Amino acid sequence: MGTESKFIWMDGELVEYEKANIHFLTGALHYGAALFDGIRAYRTDNGPAVFRLRDHVERLIESAEIFGFRDLPFTVKTVTDAILETTRVNGFAECYIRPLIYFNAGVTALNLDNGKASLGIAVWEWKNYLGEEAASKGVRANVSSFTRHHPNASMTKSKVSGNYVNSILAKTESARLGFDEAIMLDPQGYVAECTGENLFLVRRGKIITPSTAPILEGITRHSLFVIARDLGYEVLEQPVSRDQLYTADEVFVCGTAAEVVGLREIDFRRIGNGETGPITREIQKVFQDALHGRAKRYEHWLTHVN
Numbered sequence: 001m002g003t004e005s006k007f008i009w010m011d012g013e014l015v016e017y018e019k020a021n022i023h024f025l026t027g028a029l030h031y032g033a034a035l036f037d038g039i040r041a042y043r044t045d046n047g048p049a050v051f052r053l054r055d056h057v058e059r060l061i062e063s064a065e066i067f068g069f070r071d072l073p074f075t076v077k078t079v080t081d082a083i084l085e086t087t088r089v090n091g092f093a094e095c096y097i098r099p100l101i102y103f104n105a106g107v108t109a110l111n112l113d114n115g116k117a118s119l120g121i122a123v124w125e126w127k128n129y130l131g132e133e134a135a136s137k138g139v140r141a142n143v144s145s146f147t148r149h150h151p152n153a154s155m156t157k158s159k160v161s162g163n164y165v166n167s168i169l170a171k172t173e174s175a176r177l178g179f180d181e182a183i184m185l186d187p188q189g190y191v192a193e194c195t196g197e198n199l200f201l202v203r204r205g206k207i208i209t210p211s212t213a214p215i216l217e218g219i220t221r222h223s224l225f226v227i228a229r230d231l232g233y234e235v236l237e238q239p240v241s242r243d244q245l246y247t248a249d250e251v252f253v254c255g256t257a258a259e260v261v262g263l264r265e266i267d268f269r270r271i272g273n274g275e276t277g278p279i280t281r282e283i284q285k286v287f288q289d290a291l292h293g294r295a296k297r298y299e300h301w302l303t304h305v306n
Contacts, residue, residue: 003124005090005123005124007090008120009085009120009122020120026102026104026106027110032165033162034160034161034162035060035067035100035160035161036060036099036159037059037063038056038097038256039051039096040094040096040097040126040257042094042292042293043094043292045293048093048304049304050083051290051291053083054080056256059219060079060101061075062158070113072117073117074119083097083121084303084305088305092124095123095124098121099119099120100120101119102161103115130180137264137275137276138262138265138271138275139263140180140265141179141194141253141263141266142267143185143242143267144174146166146170148187149166150187150214156213157216157217159216166184170182170195182195183245183266186210186215190240191241191245192210192214192215193215194253196257197254197257197258198255200251200253201240201245201248202249202250202251202252204249205279207235208235208236208238209221209235210237210239211239220259220260221254223290223298223301224260224283227286227290227298230297246266250277251263252276252277259287259288260280260287262281264276
């Protein structure tokens with residue numbers, strides 16, 4: 001998967017892709033002291049449109065504030081405008097968008113007040129995070145041996161780059177075991193989320209998702225709450241045990257990169273009929289219509305690039 005583009009936005013300036021560099025001794029690289037968000041733009045009949053742009057940018061700013069940055073040199077509006085500009089000049093019909101706020105200080109600085117917050121924005125073409133057939137056939141997952149962060153050990157509501165070492169450990173372990181994705185439990189032993197996606201299960205016509213205390217409150221997750229309820233489903237937010245996954249009629253995961261993907265197998269146990277289930281497919285279809293501007297009900301979620 002390539003990440004090439006024409007330009008990357010760096011602290012207020014569009015820089016050629018090859019020249020968008022920071023120094024090796026920048027503290028963010030050594031300590032994971034950065035925050036990011038994942039956003040996508042999709043092809044519509046009116047040109048490319050960014051899905052829930054303001055919500056993503058607000059979460060990015062909130063992540064920085066939770067982390068402890070004070071007096072940020074940019075606002076929701078300036079970041080939003082910069083994302084639209086970067087997307088526009090690169091000319092992609094569809095793309096992934098990665099804004100990153102990083103601790104711009106030397107390698108000896110462990111105090112956020114001894115440096116500044118810098119911002120970069122990159123865009124690139126990205127298709128299917130979990131594979132070409134993931135949406136239609138579903139994927140295989142296992143419950144990871146790695147536990148999701150305790151909410152008082154690391155800030156689980158902030159997309160801190162360093163937090164994703166936890167995801168890398170779990171994802172790598174799962175891939176080496178032959179699975180597509182890892183499901184992580186919270187410190188109390190209940191289901192939390194996957195390495196980059198939130199999780200839902202379907203049981204007797206009801207949709208259930210873990211409570212928000214130990215997880216990142218995903219924007220795609222919220223979108224599916226709205227869509228599922230508009231379709232007439234009851235959506236419950238409550239603790240989920242590992243064995244409840246095994247007896248679910250359907251399990252699906254969601255995120256900006258993955259979109260909506262069913263899990264056909266967990267820990268060598270077939271889920272439902274061993275394929276993407278009917279409720280998952282129904283939600284997938286409406287979500288795709290929303291992303292591509294085919295659902296008037298959700299047009300307010302789109303910001304057109306041009």
